[in-house]
Amino acid sequence: HVLESLLGFDGDEFYFDSWAGLVGxxxxxxxxxxxxxxxxxxxxxxxxxxxxxxxNDxxxxxxxxxxxxxxxxxxxxVNDASFYQQINKDKLKVASLAIPMRGKEKLLFCGWRRDMADMIVQ
Structure with missing residues (x-):
């Protein structure tokens, strides 16, 4: 069902596009x-x-x-990047705490909600 949704013409699809504002x-x-x-x-x-x-880099x-x-x-x-700026501010606050670091991980979020920032922070 997932592959059918991704590869079929119903539901979400894959798109390529470029945005000058994302360069850099x-x-x-x-x-x-x-x-x-x-x-x-x-x-x-x-x-x-x-x-x-x-x-990521x-x-x-x-x-x-x-x-x-x-x-x-x-x-x-493309949005105004306010979400990413808030994450960076939160990162600076967290970085000042003595928290043991885990190894690198890659996460791919499939799907998005406007309140995703709240869920990720928690």
Whole structure:
């Protein structure tokens, strides 16, 4: 049922698009820049390679296209980054606490809700 939903013409679909405002941002930063879509990869302008779940520190280059999962290609756009800015502020507060660090993990959120920030912080 999940594959049918992703690969069929009903429900959400995959879309490539580029946004000049995202050039210079890391992939981690752009994951918070869409309210109604989930960025899951990058098609690199340099060699047309498609990276699904690229490294968080990959920097978006001019001409790169972001692969997003969305309802339709005209139902999503880039937001003002206020969510990411709030996460960075919260990170600074948490960094001052003596918390043992765990090993690196990669998480891919499939789906998005406007209150996702509250759930992630907790």
């Amino acid at each position: 941002c890391t992939f981690l930063q752009i994951t918070c820049r869409f309210d109604d879509a989930v960025p899951i990869g990058v098609k690199r302008a340099s060699d047309s390679r498609i990276d699904i779940n690229p490294p 990959y920097v978006i280059q001019p001409g790169d296209q972001i692969l997003c999962l969305a309802e339709d290609n005209d139902t999503y756009t």
